[in-house]
Amino acid sequence: MKHRKVLVVTAALAGIALAVTGCSGGSGGSGGSSSNDSGKKTLPTSAQINPKPVSDLEDGGTLRLPISQWVSQWNYNEVDGPLVDASTIEQATMPFIYTIDGKGAPTLNTDYVSKAEVTSDDPLTISYTINDQAKWNDGSEITWRDFENEWKTTNGTDKDYLIAGSTGYEDIDSVTKGATDKDVVVKFGTPFSDWKSLFSPLYPASQTSTPDQFNNGYKGKVPVSSGPYEITDLNETAGTVTMKPDTNWWGDKPKLDQVIFRSLDGNADVDAYLNKEIDSVLTTTSERFDRVKKAKSTKILASTSAQYTHVDFSTNGLLKDKQLRLAIQHAVNRDALAQVIGGTLPYKLGTLDNHLFLSTDKGYKSNIKPNATFDVEKAKKLLDDDGWKTDGTYRSKGGKQLAIAITIPSGAPVSQQLAQVMQQQLKEIGVKLTLKSVATDDFFEQYVTPGNYDMTIFVWGGTGFHSSSATIYTSGATGQNYGRVSSGAIDKLTKQALSEPDSDKANAIWNKIDEQVWSIGHSMPITAKPALVAQNPKLANYGAFAGAQNIDWTKVGFTK
Structure with missing residues (x-):
């Protein structure tokens, strides 16, 4: 899965869509919603988006949507850029060379690239033909130079570029011009099986070629874009992002006059929905779902999302000790945490036992044995062997109490509930949380990106x-491994997986990586987040998307 920092941060749990991107995998399987023994239904694995042909949609209208926080960085490739909220908007305003369909498969976006093909296996060479009409909204052409610049700025060779990650780009040897400025030849020094993930979103070389441009050119502004919509107003005081149709867009014309995104934290988005101030809202906790399920003029849509809640560890403090991290993995009852998240929702939430695959993915298997089974006695023995002696309620060593903190965002009540449950669970083994x-x-x-925490909760x-x-799992000074928990074995296996073209063999390697991730106490997945959406019944081609499915913004609108 490709991960984004969902600010969707278990804020996602609060309904805040704080999410980071970074996990792979679409959802597979069929889309039923059968009941199980608990009386709860199984989440559909296909999208529920009120699909309608464009001919059934009104011309015009304003769509009002919530975002979970103010987006300050609009360069998705910059270290603070990969937020789910930002990506949702960028899918309408920036080039994505490949998009993810409802079955989790990458599909070439011919609005930007009319052809992309492997022209050599040794060395791996990809040839792209850019759509003749493709341009930036300042009128300049999208050319091979933009691809070259994206590679140079994100391959990790110049540390002045504060990148979110260099995966894939670091394996490229050259990006050169083909027959014309619209032809791109990408030659890899090391085979990279996920080459379709690259250059999405693509940024203009004119705006991001120097470190200062890259780091700051899209900070608080979007100087140049390309898509069916363009951002026309960023009002931080009001917390609103407005996008309107780009008059230079050459593809299918969007139906809406404008889309206004409004930053709303905590449960303020539910309040806004019930007050008819926004048209769609995530309702992925019991409290939120109960408030909207019987609201007037509301359609409830459900699917399996590609987001999951997890607990992250950092090595900045006491948890640099691997034995402590492993003890916590054994002491925390993740099933109890999943039930906190699921609450009284009508859908069953099971634990996610793999860092690299969702339970709906073909390669999924549980890898929690032997390092992450719920086993309080094993947790206590690990702490005993590590020299942490029982001293009253909490343990200590060398006169220092075994006390750690869990950092959570305010306005995220479910994050607080999860933290409080873990507080009691860890107290049983003598750890003060x-x-x-x-x-x-x-x-x-200020906290997650610099690793300024012991433990934290957010959503990938x-x-x-x-x-x-x-x-997220490899070593290095940059990237999304915020807690800097890694190993040489994981680095080596990851290189193997990324260069393995056979998907079944690659999946086997990814599972070996997951075993290693559990063995070093990197983090604890809890459960996949359901996509439960309440929205205006007239809103079409939008709602509960399946897995990592992209939004086709040219088809979003209101029915006649």
Whole structure:
């Protein structure tokens, strides 16, 4: 799965769509919703988006949608850029060379590239033919130079570019001009099986070629874009992002006059929905779902998302000790945490036992044995062997109490509930866990990204490619491994997986990686987040998307 930082941060749990991107895998299987023994239904694995032909949609209208936080960085490739909220908007305003369909498969976006093919296996060479009509909204052509620049700025060779990750780009030897400026030849030094994940979104060389441009050119502004819509207003005071149709767009024309995204944290988005101030809202907790399920003029849509809630560890403090991390893995009852998240929702949520695959993915298997089974006695023995002696309620060593903190964003009540449950679970083994609540808008920039925490909770959001999750688990000073928990074995296996063209063989390697990830106590997945959406019944081709499915913004609108 390709991971994004969902600010969707278990804020996602609060209904806040704080999510980061970075996990792969679409959802497979059929879309039923049969009941199980608990009386709860199984989530559909296909999209429910009120599909309608474009001919049935009104011309015009304003769509009002919530986002979970203010987006300050619009360069998705910059370290603070890969947020789910940002990606949702960028799918309408920036080039995506490949998009993910409802079955989790990458599909060439011919609005931008009319042809992409492997022209050599040794060395791996991809030839792209850019659509003759493809241009930036400043009128300049999209050319091979934009592809070359994306490679040069994100391949990790110049540390002044603050990149989210270099996976794939670091394996490229050259990006050169083909027969014309619209022909791109990408030659790899190391085979990269996920090459379709690259150059999405694509940024203009004119705006991102220097470190200052790359790091700051899209900070608080979008100087140049390309898509059916363009951002016309960023109002941080009001917390609104407005996009309108780009008059230079050459593809299918969008139906809406404008889309206004409004930053709403906590449960403010549910309040706004019930007040008819927005047209669609995620309802992935019991409290939120119960508030909207019987609301007037509401359609409830459900699917399996590519986002999952997890607990992240950092090596900045006491948890640099692997034995401590492993003890916590054994002491935490993840099934109990999944039930906190699921609450009284009508759908059953099971634990996610794999970091690299969703339970609906072909390659999924549970790898929690022997390092992450729920086993309190094993947790206590690990702490005993590590020299942490029982001293009253909590353990200590060398006069230092075994006390750690879990950092969560304010306005995320489910995150707080999860933290409180873990607080009690860890108390049983003599670990003191304190809760540290921080401002939502500071959560990633000041705490998560720099690894300024012991433990934290947020949501990873999938994008359909395994490669984008690589930097979550590999070593390095940049990337999405915020807690800097890694090993040489994981680095080596990841290189093997990324260069293996056979998907079954690659899946086997990814599962070996997952075993290693559990063995070093990197993080704990809890459960996949359901996509439960309440929305205006007239809103079409939008709603509960399956897995990492992209939005076709040219088809979103209101029925006549």
